Amino acid sequence: MASYFILGSTGLCGSHFLTTALQSSEISKILTISRRQPTPKQKDIDVSKLQTTVEKDTDKWPELITKNSKELVGSSTPIKGNTFFSGFGTTRKAAGSAENFLAIDRDINIKAFQAAKDSGIYETAVLVSAMNSNINSSFLYPKAKGEIEEAVVKMGFKRTIILKPGVLLGERDESKGFPNNLSETIGGFLRNTLHVEKGAYPIYGDEVGKVGLFLSLKPAEKEGEVLYVGPSELLQIARENGFSKQ
Template sequence: MSALILGSTGLVGNEILQQVNKANFIEKLVTVSRKRPQLTSDKLTAIVDNDSTKWPELIKKQQDLKIGFSAFGTTRSAAGSAENFVKIDHGVNYECAKAAKEAGVETYVLISSVGSNSKSSFLYLKTKGQLEEDILGLDFPKTIILRPGVLLGERQAAKNFGNNFAASIGGLARKFNLSLGMNPISGEEVAKAAIHLSQNAKDKVEIIEASDLLKLVKELK
């Protein structure tokens, strides 16, 4: 069985890559990214192209893909504008998911965000919500959407001040077991849950909210 991983150089995507590489049920890993992921493995086929608009066509050329993981995303500050943010976070993500289905992917796992809602007045949450709806519209045999709270862990690239501040507060809340409604969770834990659900989800569509995600992680320990 082969797996596609988008966002493999990010916090959660890298964790998914590292963990799936150790999984016995995966024989081949395919990543598509702007820079090579931090993994050396005989299982890995790393496709590197700085032009993300070319990624869908590169994905379509892959064979025997069965599982797709997307932890790919950006921020408005990194994208440079609201328009570019939507083009990347929604546009590239959606087109890659569509290409993944054409390439044979049967189970698609999307790492979204707590509060995702296509009707939100906040651009980030609205974009995530619209992406969820559009990927559900692709009608994969199985679609799994994870909506984690504040993400904890070491990142290869720094996020903006707001993300860093939230992660700092989330880390303190986690450390002192405070209930701040942030549901802080590590990238490693999100990856573990994503991989588990890719093999064990019972329903055609499963949307896992932040609080339920934490409960699942505890059950998997």
Template sequence: MSDAGSAPQGARRLCLVGASGMVGQAVIAGSLGRSDLRVIGVARREVPLPQGARLEILVGDTADWPPLIAAARAQVLVCALGTTRKAAGSDEAFRAVDYDLVLEVAKAARASGIEHMILVSSVGADRASRNLYLRTKGDIEDAVHKLGFRRLDILRPGLLRGHRAESRPLESMAQVLNPVADAIVLRGRFSKFRSISVRRLADVIFALSAEKTRGRFIHEHEAMMRALRRAGD
């Protein structure tokens, strides 16, 4: 376990699963200096922390994650787990992460008393899709919804802009071109496909973590921007 300090009494506690990924790292970086939040990460291995980070990383095999999630004593679960078919190596290995592991994490959170979950999904998620990635995202959205969280926020971002540890040449090229497409092409009903920086997505997560209204909420690009405006970001 890594621990670089403690947060003030009454800070909102977020259990972050997927701390080593691009979104997770943005959540960690975005939490720096915020006295209203405490992020507790759950990961398979030690996670690099930015200078000045004051948070805990609870480390263990995935089989040990349920007690680690309970130990986080969090009010909100933030699930940023995800891989790609190419990185996983097979359809089954991909689904084992993006569906099976995410569902086990969500079940562990419910068992530990967490009633608010924020799930990072993808634009175009659809159980009826012929695309494995989008179909799996749709399947896990539905499965998590059935667990009965008091509040479930599903984020469906378009292309994520930011630095990834692994190389994705086509995605890197798209990150350069997408701001132009966002401004010129992706308007109206196509605005949901707009790109978003991972730092901005982290701000969306922080904003939604403070929401109290019960229910299931799906946030595509415009809805995420509204969440930021409500929070004054």
């Protein structure tokens, strides 16, 4: 039985990852840290194995990740198979500036994964990135995502899984603005057509969460394995395993 630490448990993909993890008989304990209390996407779900930490000061998160993870080791839960997941992120608009965006989206993720790695408790790292991530990009968002990917891979988890979804569909607590809403509308229309690539491979947040959990529960094929799961592959895995929505 494995334990999971979820960062971004209140977001589109993270909340669905949390819900699916709560339903899994292969997971004994789930820890989260967030700025507000996470809520499972399904009602009447058993949350007895969920331990949440609400802390608005994100500068404290790395220390809390270390502390809470070490408390986990003191329980009867074995270390083998433990996973650190992050679907945490923001937008430049929400952050208010490019500088704030990098401090939140990039830096918090990197510091959180480093704290998880340094704890010695997590074998697998799962990161929700983006299909256009590119460390050499001249654009802010894809470059930041590429920098997070590179940093996490260099940390050397036993296994690293990087999910690179296309346009994300699903209900959000907050709108991400007109351009994102337009992309979702176009993507939703093209999703089940022969032109899915023109809609940037639209995928629902719950599909990403289910695929992420599915892959994380599979045994690593080799030490230091790094899996990059692109947008078309994410859709394929979702369809083949019954995770896909109509």
